[in-house]
Amino acid sequence: MNNEDYGYDYDYLFKIVLIGDSGVGKSNLLSRFTTNDFNMESKSTIGVEFATRTIEVESKKIKAQIWDTAGQERYRAITSAYYRGAVGALIVYDISKPSSYENCNHWLTELRENADDNVAVGLIGNKSDLDHLRAVPTDEAKNFAQENQLLFTETSALKSENVDLAFRELITAIYQMVSKHQVDLGDANTQGNAPKGPTISLTPAPNENKKKSANNCC
Amino acid sequence: MEDLLKVSRIVVEIANNLNAKDYVNFRSVNKLVHNHQLAGPTDDAYWESKLVEMGLKRVYDKVDEKENEHIISFDGENDNIYDSVTIFDNIRTFTIGDAKETYIKFHKRFQPYCMKLYHGNFTHFFPEKYDEDPLIQVKIFNFISRYNKSNSNDDYQFSRIEQNLKILKEIFVNSVLQEMEANYMSENYEIVGKFIGVLLQCHEETNAVEFFKSKTDPALELNVSNTVFDEGGILNRELFEKSLDIFRDYLNNKIEMVDVLFEDQYPVILQFIESFIQENVLDFFNELFEADDSRLRYMPSIYFLVVQKLCTELKESKNGGPDFRQIVKDFLNMYLEPRIIDYLELQPRELKRQSSLKFQVYQEEVASREKETNEQIYNSLRDQSKMKKSMSDDKNDFLSTFAKMLRIPNSESQKKQEQLQLAYNLNLITNNLQNIKSLVSLDLCCEMIQDAQNRTEEMYRFHTLENVLEIVKSKCQELFKTLVEQLSEQHIKPGFEKATDLLQKYNSNDMDRVELKLEGFETKVEPLVQFTELINIGDIILQMTSIFYKNELVHKNIINKNKDFLNDVVQSKKNFETMLDDFVAEGLNIGINKLMDEVEFVFNTTQLPEDFNPTEKSAQREINPTQCAVKIVELLSNHCFLLTGATDKGTIDVYQQEIAERFFNEIVKHIKKSLISSDGAIFLICDLNFYYDFVAYKLRQKRVVPLFVALKNVGQLYIVSGKDSKELGKMICDVNRFKGIFSQEEIYEFVERRSDWVRVKRDVQKVMYGLGLKDCVVM
Numbered sequence: 001m002n003n004e005d006y007g008y009d010y011d012y013l014f015k016i017v018l019i020g021d022s023g024v025g026k027s028n029l030l031s032r033f034t035t036n037d038f039n040m041e042s043k044s045t046i047g048v049e050f051a052t053r054t055i056e057v058e059s060k061k062i063k064a065q066i067w068d069t070a071g072q073e074r075y076r077a078i079t080s081a082y083y084r085g086a087v088g089a090l091i092v093y094d095i096s097k098p099s100s101y102e103n104c105n106h107w108l109t110e111l112r113e114n115a116d117d118n119v120a121v122g123l124i125g126n127k128s129d130l131d132h133l134r135a136v137p138t139d140e141a142k143n144f145a146q147e148n149q150l151l152f153t154e155t156s157a158l159k160s161e162n163v164d165l166a167f168r169e170l171i172t173a174i175y176q177m178v179s180k181h182q183v184d185l186g187d188a189n190t191q192g193n194a195p196k197g198p199t200i201s202l203t204p205a206p207n208e209n210k211k212k213s214a215n216n217c218c
Numbered sequence: 219m220e221d222l223l224k225v226s227r228i229v230v231e232i233a234n235n236l237n238a239k240d241y242v243n244f245r246s247v248n249k250l251v252h253n254h255q256l257a258g259p260t261d262d263a264y265w266e267s268k269l270v271e272m273g274l275k276r277v278y279d280k281v282d283e284k285e286n287e288h289i290i291s292f293d294g295e296n297d298n299i300y301d302s303v304t305i306f307d308n309i310r311t312f313t314i315g316d317a318k319e320t321y322i323k324f325h326k327r328f329q330p331y332c333m334k335l336y337h338g339n340f341t342h343f344f345p346e347k348y349d350e351d352p353l354i355q356v357k358i359f360n361f362i363s364r365y366n367k368s369n370s371n372d373d374y375q376f377s378r379i380e381q382n383l384k385i386l387k388e389i390f391v392n393s394v395l396q397e398m399e400a401n402y403m404s405e406n407y408e409i410v411g412k413f414i415g416v417l418l419q420c421h422e423e424t425n426a427v428e429f430f431k432s433k434t435d436p437a438l439e440l441n442v443s444n445t446v447f448d449e450g451g452i453l454n455r456e457l458f459e460k461s462l463d464i465f466r467d468y469l470n471n472k473i474e475m476v477d478v479l480f481e482d483q484y485p486v487i488l489q490f491i492e493s494f495i496q497e498n499v500l501d502f503f504n505e506l507f508e509a510d511d512s513r514l515r516y517m518p519s520i521y522f523l524v525v526q527k528l529c530t531e532l533k534e535s536k537n538g539g540p541d542f543r544q545i546v547k548d549f550l551n552m553y554l555e556p557r558i559i560d561y562l563e564l565q566p567r568e569l570k571r572q573s574s575l576k577f578q579v580y581q582e583e584v585a586s587r588e589k590e591t592n593e594q595i596y597n598s599l600r601d602q603s604k605m606k607k608s609m610s611d612d613k614n615d616f617l618s619t620f621a622k623m624l625r626i627p628n629s630e631s632q633k634k635q636e637q638l639q640l641a642y643n644l645n646l647i648t649n650n651l652q653n654i655k656s657l658v659s660l661d662l663c664c665e666m667i668q669d670a671q672n673r674t675e676e677m678y679r680f681h682t683l684e685n686v687l688e689i690v691k692s693k694c695q696e697l698f699k700t701l702v703e704q705l706s707e708q709h710i711k712p713g714f715e716k717a718t719d720l721l722q723k724y725n726s727n728d729m730d731r732v733e734l735k736l737e738g739f740e741t742k743v744e745p746l747v748q749f750t751e752l753i754n755i756g757d758i759i760l761q762m763t764s765i766f767y768k769n770e771l772v773h774k775n776i777i778n779k780n781k782d783f784l785n786d787v788v789q790s791k792k793n794f795e796t797m798l799d800d801f802v803a804e805g806l807n808i809g810i811n812k813l814m815d816e817v818e819f820v821f822n823t824t825q826l827p828e829d830f831n832p833t834e835k836s837a838q839r840e841i842n843p844t845q846c847a848v849k850i851v852e853l854l855s856n857h858c859f860l861l862t863g864a865t866d867k868g869t870i871d872v873y874q875q876e877i878a879e880r881f882f883n884e885i886v887k888h889i890k891k892s893l894i895s896s897d898g899a900i901f902l903i904c905d906l907n908f909y910y911d912f913v914a915y916k917l918r919q920k921r922v923v924p925l926f927v928a929l930k931n932v933g934q935l936y937i938v939s940g941k942d943s944k945e946l947g948k949m950i951c952d953v954n955r956f957k958g959i960f961s962q963e964e965i966y967e968f969v970e971r972r973s974d975w976v977r978v979k980r981d982v983q984k985v986m987y988g989l990g991l992k993d994c995v996v997m
Contacts (some may be wrong), residue, residue, distance in 0.1 A: 046910075046930045046931070046935075047907070047930040047931065047933060048929050048934075048936050049907060050840075050841045050900075050904060050907070052840065064838075065840070065841060068562060075934075075938070075945055075948075075949060076942075076945065077938040077939065077945035077946065078934050078937065078938060078941035079940070079947075080942070081896070081899075081937040081938055081939060081942075082937075084939070125445075156483060
């Protein structure tokens with residue numbers, strides 16, 4: 001299932017950002033998803049890193065271009081640049097670290113402020129392998145996700161549990177939104193310059209379908 | 219006359235000059251003399267003096283004498299128990315008062331012999347019972363001589379007897395020698411041995427030894443081959459062993475003979491063997507080595523064979539005693555020592571001579587190969603340049619062709635010809651660089667080290683010889699020193715000098731400009747790759763010499779690491795290492811310069827303006843490192859790990875860090891030349907990430923990683939939207955963000971490269987200069 005086989009041969013390119021506190025495992029989630037790697041001694045990310053993987057959703061090849069951001073970035077100008085053009089986001093926390101869960105609210109706010117209104121968001125409780133140290137109950141996080149219309153998955157990048165699922169759910173949600181949107185927008189907009197693999201921007205209809213699309217999503 | 223005898227002094231004086239017979243008569247001349255003048259102590263004194271002259275001792279108290287048998291012997295009745303053979307052994311002392319009686323006992327046994335001698339009557343000299351026993355005869359001769367000493371106051375008689383005894387002894391010795399000869403001829407060696415015993419008893423040791431020597435003329439008995447070396451100067455071991463076998467068998471034969479003839483009565487064999495070594499063995503050696511010095515190289519084998527054959531394989535010798543073999547070995551060592559020293563001294567000289575020769579041959583080969591290649595290059599280029607016609611057919615002297623061409627006034631042909639020369643020169647450098655590693659021949663150096671090692675092993679075989687041990691050590695040291703000096707001065711130094719010279723001359727960009735290129739030749743060389751091979755070779759050679767030093771010199775205690783640290787051997791080894799290090803450093807420095815030229819070249823030629831300042835459409839491309847970045851990382855990868863395994867980790871670290879640092883500077887320069895839009899920033903970030911990953915995860919040089927972290931942060935200066943220009947200004951002030959690697963001025967310079975700089979400039983400056991200091995502090 002490696003993306004290399006597909007190369008540029010894709011139907012959609014989605015920009016997805018990984019956000020959350022420093023040390024919750026964003027980089028390992030990404031490497032687990034894209035290259036099936038896990039690095040015990042990974043250092044904290046400086047700036048932003050990129051990785052891609054192409055998956056198939058409803059027989060469309062979708063290339064996910066995932067931006068792995070540094071959890072401790074202080075400049076809003078920089079984080080907002082990261083969110084620019086993102087159609088999906090995963091807010092990650094560490095189930096054994098309550099503060100990282102509490103900060104999800106902040107991340108969500110920042111995301112909503114800077115990203116497109118229709119951005120699809122998933123909440124990820126990572127490090128589920130540390131169940132014996134669990135500090136954030138699954139139900140609590142699930143409730144929070146529901147309230148905020150977020151996808152929710154608990155994952156373990158270490159044990160490779162639910163990682164694929166989490167990304168897939170998000171990508172599928174984005175795809176569904178986009179394909180619906182295209183229909184909504186009509187052919188005129190996309191036909192003329194519809195090469196393979198346009199970056200999807202959801203901006204054309206800013207606040208208009210907010211509720212509606214969010215409902216579709218979750 | 220009568221009155222004279224009244225004077226005691228005169229009487230005594232006379233008496234003292236008379237022999238026994240005359241004395242007895244004289245004493246009877248009258249009563250006065252008999253009873254007074256020559257009576258009592260005076261008479262005793264006369265006899266005592268005779269006994270003393272015969273070697274007897276006067277004792278005062280007979281009881282003190284432990285040899286009680288003597289007391290019995292003074293019993294006149296038992297007088298007959300003495301005979302002329304045993305009396306001197308049995309009677310060794312006398313007491314006051316019995317001197318005369320004692321003397322009579324000796325007189326009775328020996329005076330008849332003396333009288334025979336006095337009258338020159340030699341026939342039937344001994345009683346019949348002694349006729350067949352020369353040993354007893356010799357004993358009697360000796361005793362006669364001893365007895366005759368008592369006659370010394372009668373000089374005439376004494377001398378005559380002595381003289382005749384000497385004549386008789388000579389006759390006797392001659393007949394003994396005759397008997398020996400006859401018995402020797404009939405190989406009755408035991409009988410010969412008996413006669414030798416007789417001679418030794420006779421104090422005729424010289425005659426005895428001479429007789430033995432006359433029977434042992436090595437020249438007659440030894441037929442040794444003196445062609446143990448073949449025409450090529452190679453030792454024929456088999457033949458040599460055979461020669462030694464002949465020597466050994468000869469000596470063993472003599473050892474046996476001496477044991478039979480002399481037993482341990484008189485030392486003969488050691489002197490014999492010594493003179494044999496001195497004369498025969500040394501002669502044999504002189505003949506062997508005189509012809510050719512280089513034969514000395516076999517000295518260890520020869521020496522140990524000689525010791526084996528002419529010492530270890532010798533028989534035990536009763537005559538030589540228990541230390542016989544050790545003494546023979548000492549002789550061998552003593553007499554062969556000068557040759558051994560010759561050999562030891564020759565080794566460093568030989569190594570120097572041979573290595574010089576080999577290096578010279580190698581240089582000549584390289585030179586002729588180079589000339590050949592140069593001709594090929596030239597000819598091939600000339601063909602390409604289609605100037606065939608204007609060229610002479612003189613292919614051999616291509617340089618003179620050049621010269622001829624230079625004289626052609628036609629500017630067109632001159633231009634062409636200049637181009638040809640340029641192409642020739644550049645292609646030449648390229649080609650030479652490709653052959654850089656042939657400048658130092660590993661094979662040749664290995665051969666040389668091996669040679670030195672073998673020589674050391676051989677020389678060291680002599681360390682058991684106490685006398686030469688110090689010479690062995692000093693010559694082994696000298697040999698190692700010679701090796702190191704030869705390797706460095708004759709080969710490695712010129713090789714590396716040429717290599718660095720070539721590296722310096724090489725410019726990859728020149729090659730790209732030349733139109734004429736050789737077919738089949740790789741035009742793109744990676745100078746460092748080539749040079750690294752040379753470093754690798756140098757390192758292997760260094761390692762080999764170090765192993766040599768450790769295994770041969772230190773382990774064998776030829777050099778004491780702690781004591782001899784100021785030794786010139788250690789010094790020359792250090793010099794060698796330093797020289798190589800210096801060449802490596804210089805070469806790497808040149809190489810890094812070239813590499814950075816290359817990096818700059820790639821930046822300038824392959825980084826497209828659109829890479830970081832894309833159009834709306836090209837901004838939609840995937841986020842991957844640019845082609846330029848990929849190429850550069852590939853270039854660096856090719857060079858950074860060249861030294862791995864070739865040299866020590868310290869050098870590699872320095873080398874890699876130097877590359878990384880200078881690469882960092884190239885990136886900084888490059889960014890400052892680029893124009894970056896906030897859409898393009900992500901591609902710059904991606905490139906910078908790519909460089910960071912290379913340094914942090916491939917190079918793993920922790921020391922330089924912060925430089926690349928700072929670069930990542932620089933990348934973020936461009937992703938910030940122009941709308942956030944105020945925050946951009948804050949970021950410039952946030953020097954901490956760049957970990958002190960960039961100054962605020964420098965960060966400002968970076969920000970100037972934003973494609974929207976003109977628009978954001980004012981806001982940025984406002985933040986930078988318009989705000990108080992406290993606003994510029996970290997948020």
